[in-house]
Amino acid sequence: DQQVKQNSPSLSVQEGRISILNCDYTNSMFDYFLWYKKYPAEGPTFLISISSIKDKNEDGRFTVFLNKSAKHLSLHIVPSQPGDSAVYFCAASGTSGTYKYIFGTGTRLKVLA
């Protein structure tokens, strides 16, 4: 049973436009969410996170939005750059401090020059 779902396996966006990656979760006990970025032949690297006490967190071109009632989060990248082309994973953790993270299946983003 997939508790964290990324229903779009791939996404193509033109350079300079907005990329929106979506993630849904089923477990209402999740209270901390992260996005990771993965290039081929490398390990995932941390991108941005959000706690359930917030509904938005911004870091430069990256913004994560959390809608707790819908159990949905999204990652916005504005403006998108070719170097953003990678696989993006969302992850969720419950009961802050347990550090057990459940990951989604990933979305492959391709930013077209």
Next chain:
Amino acid sequence: DAGVIQSPRHEVTEMGQEVTLRCKPISGHNSLFWYRQTMMRGLELLIYFNNNVPIDDSGMPEDRFSAKMPNASFSTLKIQPSEPRDSAVYFCASSGQTSGNTIYFGEGSWLTVV
């Protein structure tokens, strides 16, 4: 500061052979995770250690899989006997109070079982 170190980076083995993957977490981190990446299931948590103790191994697929953490700086994931369907990328990750709620991944071990 060194990140999470995994070995081997690539392993090709024959079906039925024993495979041992190794991980050195970031110094000072007290939580260690083993994940497996496949196309169908994405990053799948296999087992999670806290202070060298296995806390949750519910993701370990079968008894053929075992993991140990004999000390704070070393962990192994063993598959015996290996099968072709075990072919995947296996990631080790660690976290701790110094990293907040962020886990840091190694570069992965690419396993191919033929």
